[in-house]
Amino acid sequence: MIKKLRYRFKSSDTIGFWMVLPYVIYFFLFIGFPLVFSFILIFHRWNIVTPMQWIGLRNFYRLFHDVQFFLSLKNTLIFLLINIPLQIALALLLAVLLNQRIRLRGFFRAVFFLPVIVSGVVITILWQQLYAYETGLLNLLLMKIGITKIPWLNDPDWAMPSIAIMATWKNVGLYIVLFLVGLQGIPRYLYEAAEIDGAKPVQQFFHITLPALNNTMVLVVVLSTIGGFSLFIEPFVMTGGGPMNSTLSAMLYIYNQAFYFGHMGYAATLGFFFAFIVLLVVLIQRKVVERKD
């Protein structure tokens, strides 16, 4: 029995070992070690230069009394509430349209995907120009049609929705592709049968397309939630978290704690806590979306 269980190394195993070694090294250097080191940091105060100071659970005490962190969580949730439904609705609509036999279909698919591959910083700077209160193109167009200017990034009530619109525009291409894959996997005969039964296109959409896209929907919801939680570049470049902290996302706050104020231990604590929240939200979301199915 023992002889049977004993694994015998073959020459092909050695090759396999060498093949996976680069990833193992990468994992330990860039994931394993930082993870363990961050966990150690949770119990310390450290600004990189001065020696680490053991402070027990004081980072957690601060976390639960940190009004700004909870404000940044609230802002992130507001962003998600605007961004996820908008992104999914728009991506689905465009995917359904691009799934039809229309002229220049390939061109449109490429155009919608283009913002996904362009640098986030470049897009953010471009949109900053579009949103400019006095000279921005959007406000100039609004004024041409007789609507008063909107303080897109200067008003605490407008700033986060403005960022959510921009993020939707940037990421929608990726979700269009995912929905297109899902749409192309739906058998044609389902639609033909529905047509024979007299179902109209809207009924076909709600009773065939949507249920058949459920798996894709779960994937899109999870991906866009995780993407939304990591909101950073847009507020960092466009608003710095303002006005009145209305665009201060959790990731931006953690970044500021680490690299602006030099509180590495506290930032690590926030990071772990935030990761736990993301995990919790994604698990709940999966349960909810899957249950609907």
Added chain:
Amino acid sequence: MITWRFYFEMMQHQQRFIYLSLLVVSLLFSCKPKSSVQNQAKPKIVHLTYWCASNQNEINLAQKLVEKWNRDHPKIQVTLQPIPASQSSEEVLLAAIAGKTTPDICSNMWPGAMDDFISSGGLVQLDQFPDFYEYMRQRLPNDLLETFRAPDGHYYQIPWKTNPVMMMYNKRMFRQCGVLHPPRTYSEYLQAARLVTKDRDGDGHIDQWMGYRDIRPVWWQRFFDYYCFYIAASGGKTLLNGSEIIFDNEASVRVFRFFQELYLNGFYPKTTFQGDNFLAGNLATQFCGPWNVIHVEKFKKPDFEYDIAPIPVPDDYQGPTYTYGDHKNISIFSTTRYPQAAWEFAKYLITPQSDLKLLEICSQIPLRKNLTGDPLFQDYFCKNPMLEKFAEQALFTRGVDGSSVLKEIFDGISQEYEACAVYGKRTPEEAVKNATNRAQVIMEWNQP
């Protein structure tokens, strides 16, 4: 034929030769290390590295001072290097401490970062030098000197220069609007603002304001609005007293209320300007340090008239008007091999002659008693009357508290300033309370 006697004599010669050779070699070897030890203990030329601020004026000043020092002190030679470029000199210095690549001496030490420098063991304790107090008491009044003492009771910085923040105002605009003298109190300032703020070209938009402040919640921007006004209103208090928070007081509330009124009434614009609107004649006042005098003198139009006045204070305030002084000091780093030589060089940097050069080249104010009464400086101040006003203010300045969390406390104040003063979404009382609560949490977390 070689006889035994000859052989014996030869051996004797050889032995003598060997003994003699050994003696010479041992003498040589014994002398060489001894001489190198002597060289280490008493080097003929000591080399020091000196880092100055990286702006051109201060580089020019440092070059002049170092050239003279090197001429006069052939045995202590100083090499000048401007602080390497980065977002802030504090970051560079902290990185240098971590990498043990600090210079021997640096003259761009910001008191707000001293806590980090000291706790990382990067600085030499200066009160160990027997003549430290003698020099400092000649230079500064005791109460001001005390503000530079570290929490451990020692001194790690030599107070060198200050840039008091004062009110610069457009004399001609005030005169044209019926403001007869520069406002001294909040009421006077608001009254002047009502007269000054207007739409000059009648297009329905205000284009002349009482003042302008950067409305972004960037922590150091508060030095030029909340903080200098708070120091003035509180009679010279700072934010902290050791680990105790002391800005939750009436002075803070009044400052927030004052700025809230300015924004609420449109006396200050809620926008970001490009260019210098004070010089363009669109602003009546601005709050700045003496460095701005050079800029204004260089770029002003021929008919532009301006003057300097202290920061306005609450109506019932009595006593001298204090303000924020952006102090920059001198420190010696613990990596130096020659602390005594570095101390000698530091003393040279604060001689009256060096201070005069600081005024002449940089238009920055040395932190020195009786500056305006000293005959050495009188000629300079006769030629530069604007800077004399800053010099008179210099001893009534307060810097920042040396705390490693000061930046974050200022950030909290900035957030509340934005919410209360700029957007009017919080009352001044709420703003002060929120900023204090946040500071309290940070201070508790930062306790040793």
